[in-house]
Amino acid sequence: MALMIALRFAAVLLALTVHEFMHAFAAYLQGDNTAKYAGRLTLNPAAHIDPMGTIFLPLLLSLAGLPAFGWAKPVPYNPYNLRNGKLGPVLVGLAGPASNFIMFFAAAALFHVLSATLPPENLLLVFLYIFALVNAGLGLFNVLPIPPLDGAKILMAFADNPKIRPIALFVEKNGFFILLVYIFLNTPGLNWAFAQLIQLAGLT
Numbered sequence: 001m002a003l004m005i006a007l008r009f010a011a012v013l014l015a016l017t018v019h020e021f022m023h024a025f026a027a028y029l030q031g032d033n034t035a036k037y038a039g040r041l042t043l044n045p046a047a048h049i050d051p052m053g054t055i056f057l058p059l060l061l062s063l064a065g066l067p068a069f070g071w072a073k074p075v076p077y078n079p080y081n082l083r084n085g086k087l088g089p090v091l092v093g094l095a096g097p098a099s100n101f102i103m104f105f106a107a108a109a110l111f112h113v114l115s116a117t118l119p120p121e122n123l124l125l126v127f128l129y130i131f132a133l134v135n136a137g138l139g140l141f142n143v144l145p146i147p148p149l150d151g152a153k154i155l156m157a158f159a160d161n162p163k164i165r166p167i168a169l170f171v172e173k174n175g176f177f178i179l180l181v182y183i184f185l186n187t188p189g190l191n192w193a194f195a196q197l198i199q200l201a202g203l204t
Helices: 002-029 052-065 087-114 123-142 152-157 163-183 189-198
Strands: none
Touching: 002 052, 002 123, 002 152, 087 123, 087 152, 123 189, 152 163
């Protein structure tokens, strides 16, 4: 039990650390040093830890036998420093989920390669499986176009369009409550997408 909790916690911590680092790195590549000066352009997990989202919640979910999930401290950046204009914040926002999807497929591929020679109970195989699932969940959840999730930056990038502006303003103002309702409704569509992704990677 304790070992499984430790593996789940490690998987969440690693996934969140890379996720936040990639936000900072994407901003840095576009000319913004805000995250770098804030000490966030690093793969040191300590720089990204949010006590509630990175430690307490993942441990609580793991103790309850539920899928491990969480969040880290948001990475600061200045959109006015980004070279790519309106596209800049979108690239910064999507860098995090993109890293999760890359880690998901990499972990799944390594799992399949090693499972040909290692027994199913091997700790490395167990960790890779958990790590893949965690990254699939984080990636899919964060691309939802609901603030404060990363996918909202895509919606906000087109907020100057008269047809999209009312929707963008409403979602921006009520994002937290919309997200709560979505979660309460058992994330319609997200569970299906998660199942499809896991099946695609052959992890079912």
